[in-house]
Amino acid sequence: MPSFSIGVDLGGTNLRIAAVDAEGNLLQKLTVGAQISRGRDHVIAEMCSAIQSVAGGFQSKYSLTGVGIGVPGIIEKKTGRVIKSPNLPDWLNYPVKEEIERRLKSVVILENDANSAALGEYWLGAARDADAMIIITLGTGVGGGIVMNGDIWDGMTGMAGEFGHINIEPEGHPCNCGSRGCAEQLASATAIVRMAKEIIAGGKAEALAKAAKRDLEFTAKSVFNLALQGDQAAQAIFDKVGWALGILLSDLVNSFNFPIYVVGGGVASAWQAFAPALFKEVHTRSMVYAATAPPIAHETEGAATTPKQSQSLARTTTITRALLGSDAGLFGAARLPALRANRV
């Protein structure tokens, strides 16, 4: 009997559930409201019921390997406990994993959501042919994940890969973490909107000011759309984003010397607006990248290497955009049971 697993992505808005077979083929996907505000017990009950309804449809033909759940928080790998999560305060000091295992009678693995996304891109996405990878996730904040030796590498207390807080400008914009000028303050969707508002306040960005007035929700996407239309003020913001990401990636390439670095999250959709500035910085600031850069076409395309290409590109450093979009975390979570069930 072939096997399948369930991947769960618990976001701030939606709870998404996927049934995925052992080769990574999607069997079914379900999205329901997350309703995190109704508290832990409600979310766990809803999640278990949704998982059972999805899994139930396949258990006559497939055996269930287990359930992987990506959550927005820091998970301690050894115990599976949530040890930090601003969005899920009542999940701390509670045996979430054991409770869900008890209800589902199945192996359950919890993992940080950014790490799940990393694992998804590693298993089936942009880094599927690499033996080690780093992902930088550009969303409301900037997150990160490290995969090496076939699994997430998350450090002593599950906190490795906090690339959003790598320093870019020592005296830059204050960050929630207590520092200033973190990557997150220059390359997140939040930072893009903030920088746009700063420029608008300076009175030198007519089109941005108009858009900010017109759009009910003035977002990073509004700024990107203007940049696409050739607006220089909007493009200058993405030049700054690319500059910051270029410095961040130079730091990472110089530290890790990995074969591939993947840029994901919603802001990665603006790849064409920020990638030129990014690669300009990486070429001058990382001697390791300079020594291992792939042909220029790979940079401008921002496309992941195909299996064939990656063989001819052995020992090159690839920086590219993610391929799976918002499904990365879902697929990565589905990969967790097969990866860890026998190790834990």
Place this chain on the structure above:
Amino acid sequence: MPSFSIGVDLGGTNLRIAAVDAEGNLLQKLTVGAQISRGRDHVIAEMCSAIQSVAGGFQSKYSLTGVGIGVPGIIEKKTGRVIKSPNLPDWLNYPVKEEIERRLKSVVILENDANSAALGEYWLGAARDADAMIIITLGTGVGGGIVMNGDIWDGMTGMAGEFGHINIEPEGHPCNCGSRGCAEQLASATAIVRMAKEIIAGGKAEALAKAAKRDLEFTAKSVFNLALQGDQAAQAIFDKVGWALGILLSDLVNSFNFPIYVVGGGVASAWQAFAPALFKEVHTRSMVYAATAPPIAHETEGAATTPKQSQSLARTTTITRALLGSDAGLFGAARLPALRANRV
């Protein structure tokens, strides 16, 4: 019969050779001139003859596990080849390892010198009780090394751990690597002398100016001595060094989440002058450090944890100075044969 190994540290000035037993006890140490300028064949001949003379004294009572050699260059782990070395240009594209093995009839392992030092501190020094560690070496330049899973982790092409080129000030002093404001431009012995000369040129540092005139060799140590005597201009330079190292370490702690980070190299002797500024930055700039900082006493002492302490400090992040001084590379090199002989 107990076993021993030979560690070799090939420096710019000296070639140092040690016989070390399997527990890390020093049996004998020999220092001879390196004479790198006389070329590869001369150095290899001298090295082999010195190794044979040291090893010969112990081979009646001990069995030789092999020879580890730390060299100033990038080594490809798989092949043992020197793939980059400004100081040893004629060692590239030459089977150094095979040639030395042929002469000595023993296993020979080559490794980068900073990585050998990391391994020494991991085996017998400041990180001897840790399961993963990072070393930052502050010398003429700033180097680094990563140890995890019991061995050096040096990336895809042996270039991981180039922490001297982590960016601190994006528009800072130009670096030889092509970037600006690298850690090496703010925390190396070279940078300390440069910053002192800049301050002297500004005309506001009387004691520094006097020392620069008086000392035939005006070095980072001269600046440190003045800082020790309470000279404010000299202390301000070490405050800047500590600030830069604090940002560098925050980046590393946020990225790696390792239990211990060791600061070594000649400039580490000035620990008391730069450590306060370093810890001030790390506390505010690294949320991962803030969440895992050890008791304050550990910071001010800069002393490595003892085995007993380290157990009570499980899950804390220790930043401390190296313990083995210039012998770290020698001991680390001696550790290589036992670590890798059976893996390669």
